Amino acid sequence: MDKVIGLREAVQEYVRDGMVVALEGFSHLIPFAAGHEIIRQGRKDLTLCRMTPDISSDQLIAAGCVSKLVASFFASGSAGGLHEIRRRVENHDPAPLEIEEYSHYGMLLRYQAGASGLPFLPLLSYAGSDLPELNPRIRMVDDPYGGPPVYVVPALKPDLAIVHAQRADRMGNVQIWGITGAQQEAVYAAEHAIVVVEEIVEPDVIRSDPNRTLIPKHAVDAIVHLPYGAHPSYAQGYYDRDNAFYREWTAISKDKDQLQAWIKEWVLDVPDHQAYLDKLGPQHRERVRVGERPSGEVNYGRRLP
Structure with missing residues (x-):
């Protein structure tokens, strides 16, 4: 029942060229590290499904991994533009990108229909x-x-859903809090699911607060333990959004050569996510550090003997 594997192994096993892949996470919990590993492994001709395609989508498209984008509300976290997507759509530079656009609610209902077995x-x-x-x-x-x-x-039924979450146990019970987005619907709609988490906890922790378990173990194929795996987005309660990077991305993505140089330096030339974090340095993590703000306790009650 232990579903914990490494990110490299998860992508090797579950991501194939030509797949329909959903990378979900709304505002926070965006699976950036998973996207980087897809780039490292050179996957091609993917159909990328994403509510609010953002920097992660721009990177995957610039790396040549994506031939079609199924999405809603194109934006870089309200911090700038996605110029690789714009070049592809407006000028077919360096190649056209097929777009299938919906509203946020339309995308959510597509996942929900897929998860429910409805047409x-x-x-x-x-x-x-x-x-x-x-x-x-x-x-x-x-x-x-x-x-x-x-x-x-x-209905939208991806071959694979990849989502990020705060914590899970080793069996695959996943807990999320804060903005939840469409992670649950995408995982249930998909044939397979990889969940990247900040923390692995004991089953007793999961059972102590069951309402936060948005994705249960029967819907999950692989759990990847990868702290800071959502950077430069944020994980509520673990680290803040790297707003400086979001602001820098507009200038990076405007220049094709600079964008390709960034992908080479920060993705292709680093072997894994830990090397990426080492390259960022401890001062960078300090910049996104957050203080504690525990939620109140809830009494679920128990049966008396």
């Missing part, structure tokens, strides 16, 4: 939007109960 799910939020004209997979169907027609989005 599609309805939503109202495309009324008045031009997205249905740009994306033929957003369709309108009649309401079988006599109401007005509604838009629907198709």
